[in-house]
Amino acid sequence: MEYCFGVDVGGTSVKIGLFSTEGILVEKWEIKTRTENGGEKILPDIAGSLEKKRIAHHLTKEQIAGIGLGIPAPVGEEGIVKNTANLGWGYKEVKRELEELTGYTVEVGNDANLAALGEMWLGAGKGQKNMVMVTLGTGVGGGVIVGGHPLVGGHGAGGEIGHICVNETETKPCGCGKLGCLEQYASARGIARLAEKHLKESTLPSCLRGRENSAKSVFDALKKGDKLAEEIAEEFGAYLGGALANVAVVADPSLIVIGGGVSKAGEIVITYIEKYFRKKQFFANSGTRFELASLGNDAGICGAAKLLLQRLGE
Structure with missing residues (x-):
């Protein structure tokens, strides 16, 4: 062997x-x-x-x-x-x-x-030949599989989904030096940043007030029915779901896999991403499915x- x-x-x-x-x-x-x-x-x-x-x-x-x-x-x-x-x-x-x-x-x-x-070979994407994976961790990583092979690109930067510009009005730079990257709103740090913004702008009562927040605390609060956490999740979903609808027009995946630390919150994460993906999707991408990564x-x-x-x- x-x-x-x-x-x-x-x-x-x-x-x-x-x-x-x-x-x-x-x-x-x-x-x-x-x-x-x-x-x-x-x-x-x-x-x-x-x-x-x-x-x-x-x-x-x-x-x-x-x-x-x-x-x-x-x-x-x-x-x-x-x-x-x-x-x-x-x-x-x-x-x-x-x-x-x-x-x-x-x-x-x-x-x-x-x-x-890896997810295509032995995980959530087993049997798929065209898929996109997004890893939501400290940053936002991405991988695009076309015809069973990873999209490498001319400079080795194929699939850098985290650096799609999703907000033209952003004034604070991303770690890459550019402004308004998806990573600034959909990563674990990005979700914590959205929480900070909503806590300042909203008067809604919330269990998120008076504490240091993380992506985990936001999704934990969301599962308890916290309305402010719901607003944060909606904005997160709008950024990521919209960006993935744009990716899907180019890559036409049959499956989008969501992984990384943020995905540990479970199916509720997909609920908000898919909601905004469906709003923005091209008609040919209506059959694209979402799954949580399984290989960790x-x-x-x-x-x-x-x-x-x-x-x-x-």
Whole structure:
């Protein structure tokens, strides 16, 4: 039997999975992401961890088909990153360097694209070939799958849904430096920011008053029937649902998967997104369904392994 590794590099930890090439997750583990000194230890640490696990599982090097790697940055099929926000890397030939360190074939992709690919392969999108995934966490990540393959684009930035401009009147910059990005309203931080705005502008009584709020506290209050929380959720839904209707006109997904920490609030999140998606949808997208992501933190390693297997099969 052949095996492969799926690796998801984050700013704090690197998640790693050993998979059979049939899609069975044999073992998963994490190592620390050492970002000091320009992140020079990250790839050697990964290479060392993979070799230890190969030996522990009594596998020969010939039994390893290769490594799929997800990176939190735009990255093209050549496996080169120009810059990263959280890893300390500037220009880096990730594919070449990890291949030299390990002796295995390496395929590299953007982490959000690979999370979408993972959900298509083994999660909520199983059986789908055209889907969009949105991850609502600290920021808003996106992945677009067309014909079973992630949309990479000419600069490795395909699927950056969080940076669609949804508010032309915004005066505070997004983390990317632009104004009015979807991420400013639909991420966990964005929802907390909407809560702060509504608490200032509204006189409605609310359990959200007199406390520090988060996306979780907003959706918890919403489930209890809090009217101010409902107003916040409506605005969140309008921004995200409207943006996804625009994405759907271009990508025509059969399924939109909602993941990330915010999605842990459950189906109520989809209720508000889908409401505004339906208001804005093009008629041909009326059959597009919504689902919550099902793989959780494993989506990235699953998608990384799948990317490798797809490219080996091409």
